[in-house]
Amino acid sequence: MTDLLKLYGTTFDSRLLIGTALYPSPAIMRESVEASGAQIITLSLRRQSPEQQQGKMLWDYIRESGCQLLPNTAGCKTPREVIALAEMSREIFLTDWLKLEVIGDDYNLQPDPYGLVEAARELVRRGFKVLPYCTDDLVVCRKLLDVGCEVLMPWGAPIGTGRGLLNRYNLQTLRERLPDTPLIIDAGIGAPSQAAEAMEMGYDAVLLNTAIARAQEPVNMARAFRLAVEAGRTAYSAGLMLKRQTASPSTPTLDMPFWQQADTATQE
Amino acid sequence: MQVVVNGQVEKLERPTDLSSLLQQLGYSGEAFAVALNGDFVPRANYGETRLNDGDALDIVAPVVGG
Numbered sequence: 001m002t003d004l005l006k007l008y009g010t011t012f013d014s015r016l017l018i019g020t021a022l023y024p025s026p027a028i029m030r031e032s033v034e035a036s037g038a039q040i041i042t043l044s045l046r047r048q049s050p051e052q053q054q055g056k057m058l059w060d061y062i063r064e065s066g067c068q069l070l071p072n073t074a075g076c077k078t079p080r081e082v083i084a085l086a087e088m089s090r091e092i093f094l095t096d097w098l099k100l101e102v103i104g105d106d107y108n109l110q111p112d113p114y115g116l117v118e119a120a121r122e123l124v125r126r127g128f129k130v131l132p133y134c135t136d137d138l139v140v141c142r143k144l145l146d147v148g149c150e151v152l153m154p155w156g157a158p159i160g161t162g163r164g165l166l167n168r169y170n171l172q173t174l175r176e177r178l179p180d181t182p183l184i185i186d187a188g189i190g191a192p193s194q195a196a197e198a199m200e201m202g203y204d205a206v207l208l209n210t211a212i213a214r215a216q217e218p219v220n221m222a223r224a225f226r227l228a229v230e231a232g233r234t235a236y237s238a239g240l241m242l243k244r245q246t247a248s249p250s251t252p253t254l255d256m257p258f259w260q261q262a263d264t265a266t267q268e
Numbered sequence: 269m270q271v272v273v274n275g276q277v278e279k280l281e282r283p284t285d286l287s288s289l290l291q292q293l294g295y296s297g298e299a300f301a302v303a304l305n306g307d308f309v310p311r312a313n314y315g316e317t318r319l320n321d322g323d324a325l326d327i328v329a330p331v332v333g334g
Binding site for chain 2: 019020021022023029042043044045046047048049050051052054055056058059062071072074080081083084085087088089091092093159209210
């Protein structure tokens with residue numbers, strides 16, 4: 001069965017994207033990436049002195065992983081910062097793909113919708129394949145599509161909170177109103193059940209980091225998320241039953257023993 | 269003259285270009301990228317990029333990210 005995720009013309013078997021941060025060790029990060037089955041991983045750029053070798057070590061691993069790289073612009077607050085970091089990412093990672101983040105509020109790391117649209121427009125003009133981390137606002141999402149984004153990544157909940165899908169109504173609305181746009185829940189997922197829930201709603205994929213990296217056993221949690229995403233996607237494809245207000249027996253009622261017609265019982 | 273590299277002041281005895289400064293500071297390989305006063309400088313332009321007093325450089329390398 002082929003049920004591939006298609007983003008910017010590239011297809012993937014896996015519908016789970018994961019971040020590379022916050023793991024107890026680089027080795028556990030690698031094992032977790034493998035256990036998750038993820039084919040797209042996020043990473044970033046930060047200031048580094050030549051004595052620090054983390055950058056090169058990470059880069060060596062990443063090149064070996066064979067994953068599609070998705071550099072982020074985490075921490076950027078203005079389109080200007082975003083553009084500079086995006087260009088630096090493209091030069092180092094040799095990819096046009098970019099997880100666009102423009103943070104508008106330090107407290108809940110909420111995306112700045114105005115900066116997001118402005119930055120996305122310029123990045124698309126420069127040839128980037130932009131995957132914006134955005135809120136679940138339908139109008140903002142439409143603006144992002146208008147300026148050339150082909151994929152949207154609305155938040156489930158603020159980054160690192162693990163609170164799941166806080167606004168199901170908005171997320172459901174996005175799914176229904178943008179049926180042809182690949183939609184990825186990015187951020188806020190804390191448990192495999194929440195990832196499955198997003199997939200059952202028809203979301204195309206899920207991106208998360210903290211829920212795996214901060215688990216007591218990240219490698220096992222990566223596997224759990226892999227299974228949950230597969231289960232949720234399979235369930236969505238199979239078609240969920242409609243909810244009903246009243247009970248309806250699943251066991252046949254016909255030929256139920258001990259039951260007598262009322263008039264028969266009366267004759268006795 | 270002096271420039272600021274990743275937030276740290278570096279004193280330069282004489283005017284120089286970006287390529288020479290990076291070499292002097294020990295940056296090698298391709299796992300880094302540079303912005304000058306907030307704007308990206310492509311690797312191919314290092315040699316022709318003259319540094320001025322007070323310039324701010326950001327030199328970044330890959331890190332883990334979410």
